[in-house]
Amino acid sequence: EMVMTQSPATLSVSPGERATLSCRASQSVSSNVAWYQQKPGQAPRLLIYGASTRATGIPARFSGSGSGTEFTLTISSLQSEDFAIYYCQQYNNWPLYTFGQGTKLEIK
Amino acid sequence: EVQLVESGGGLVKPGGSLRLSCAASGFTFSNAWMSWVRQAPGKGLEWVGRIKSNIDGGTTDYAAPVKGRFTISRDDSKNTLYLQITSLKTEDSAVYYCATDRGYGDCWGQGTLVTVSS
Numbered sequence: 001e002m003v004m005t006q007s008p009a010t011l012s013v014s015p016g017e018r019a020t021l022s023c024r025a026s027q028s029v030s031s032n033v034a035w036y037q038q039k040p041g042q043a044p045r046l047l048i049y050g051a052s053t054r055a056t057g058i059p060a061r062f063s064g065s066g067s068g069t070e071f072t073l074t075i076s077s078l079q080s081e082d083f084a085i086y087y088c089q090q091y092n093n094w095p096l097y098t099f100g101q102g103t104k105l106e107i108k
Numbered sequence: 109e110v111q112l113v114e115s116g117g118g119l120v121k122p123g124g125s126l127r128l129s130c131a132a133s134g135f136t137f138s139n140a141w142m143s144w145v146r147q148a149p150g151k152g153l154e155w156v157g158r159i160k161s162n163i164d165g166g167t168t169d170y171a172a173p174v175k176g177r178f179t180i181s182r183d184d185s186k187n188t189l190y191l192q193i194t195s196l197k198t199e200d201s202a203v204y205y206c207a208t209d210r211g212y213g214d215c216w217g218q219g220t221l222v223t224v225s226s
Contacts, residue, residue, distance in 0.1 A: 034213075038153075043205055043217060044153065044205070046212060046216075049211075087152065089153075089212065096155065097143070097155040097211075099154065099155065102152045
């Protein structure tokens with residue numbers, strides 16, 4: 001079964017610093033990975049698709065990279081509004097869409 | 109502006125049924141593939157199922173935990189997506205989101221809460 005594993009579960013970073021979030025697929029998903037941001041009480045918001053393409057309106061400080069089984073979301077200079085939970089998702093293999101368990105990005 | 113608005117959630121007893129709706133606006137709904145995703149309280153995101161556009165066959169796919177109990181349908185004349193849920197279990201308690209589906213979900217509704225409890 002397709003599994004997406006995110007690390008770390010919680011990441012503590014100071015505002016202005018860089019945050020690096022990881023996502024590993026249990027089998028190759030090519031570049032068919034998306035990243036979402038979710039704040040408490042809100043719906044997920046698409047940040048990145050195709051592993052590295054920013055969605056409309058997403059600031060340039062968000063970047064994605066990777067292919068195959070290893071993927072990274074980088075936030076270059078954390079703003080206060082960036083502290084949230086981040087999910088990766090694959091859309092290459094069955095079951096059709098599989099999410100990681102999430103990484104909580106918290107203020108250090 | 110693209111907008112998705114879910115409704116129909118509520119408190120239901122185990123074994124009961126519910127129909128959720130998702131009203132779409134701001135885009136050509138009939139051309140869109142649509143998905144439902146759920147999130148149990150304090151948990152992560154779980155894909156529930158998808159429906160293709162009628163132009164692409166209108167077929168549906170479901171995640172294993174809900175297959176046979178959940179049915180996704182659409183009414184393009186009303187720009188509305190549906191999720192019929194039967195034989196509800198306590199583990200189905202969650203916020204249910206609809207989303208446009210390009211493989212990834214580029215637009216999401218605000219969600220509707222389903223609570224299954226006796």
